[in-house]
Amino acid sequence: MTTSRQPVVRDAVLAALEGALRAPSEHNTQPWRWTLLPDRLELAVDPHRRLPFTDERGEGVLLACGAALHHLRVGLAARGWTPVVRLDREGPPQRRVAEVAWEPADAVPDDARRQAAAIDRRRTDRRRFAAETIDPGVLDELALVARTFGAALHVVGGHARRALVDAMRDAALLQLDRPGYTAELQRWTHRYAGGADGIPHSARLAEPHLYDDLVLRWFPGGGLHQPPGGADHADVSTLIVLTVDGDDTASVVRAGEAMSAVLLEATAHGLAATPITQVLEVDETRDRVQALTGGHPVVVLRVGRPVPEAPEPPRTPRRDLVSVLVDRSAEPDEQDAR
């Protein structure tokens, strides 16, 4: 990379990092830390932002970091830079999960342009969806973007859907009994006014998260109402389980990239989605999901068309870039000095 290009790259990298802040994370904990070096970025898990009573196995933080990494990837690509990503195999306790360098690209790939444009529009939507089935061609496209990151999508219907929904209901009950779980939920749903993380009142459903037989994670006392029209209790969503082959750090970070790619692609197609990990956080119910799908299930995606009259769900807050970025780009690189 030539010196004359460096300010241009720096602007592109910082803009892509701003976009990466919008990645989804469990309870909106934003468990990522970035370090900017002269010629690359490093991404690490922020261990203080793990949810020890909810995300006992620590997969949630890796999925969120993977989502942030993918948001960065498309942000760089949309600005004319090809990201060169190296995932760390061992991950925590070293905590670094990936390193990203960049090379000038000849052209901006269409999918990067489309997905980068969806970053600001994507929201977790827990409300009722419209009674409209998703075009199978769109589901195929979602499966294709997941495959790019080594993940498989399982659209769960019929008997398997019933088994998944039963497991989700059981997980919701079992998790409520877990010591520390409810306190953690309170902590991340009742932040100080003006807080830049957690799930705000405006994004939590006012009514219980119950749709017929489908039970979503319960968040206390919300202010988000169901859209007008139709029965409040019907759920017509498509349930999709995302699986990967391995459960090592790099596989789960990659699964987080796949989750992000699917969510952004779904947004680009005008779909709404809820990422759900609750059913996979309880060993017994995770085993039941795994029996349905095979592989290593990492997240369930509830996907559908938004009700036409529904207002946009609120934008959840984020910490600003200076809170999550250490800028060492002006310092001599230790790796080069060695």
Ligand SMILES: Cc1cc2nc3c(=O)[nH]c(=O)nc-3n(C[C@H](O)[C@H](O)[C@H](O)COP(=O)(O)O)c2cc1C
């Ligand atoms: C790994 C992961 C697990 C999540 N699990 C759930 C869940 O079980 N239930 C739910 O309602 N939302 C879940 N979410 C959605 C987050 O609460 C949401 O991403 C966060 O509050 C930020 O809001 P946003 O997605 O609208 O930007 C999960 C998100 C991620 C990335």
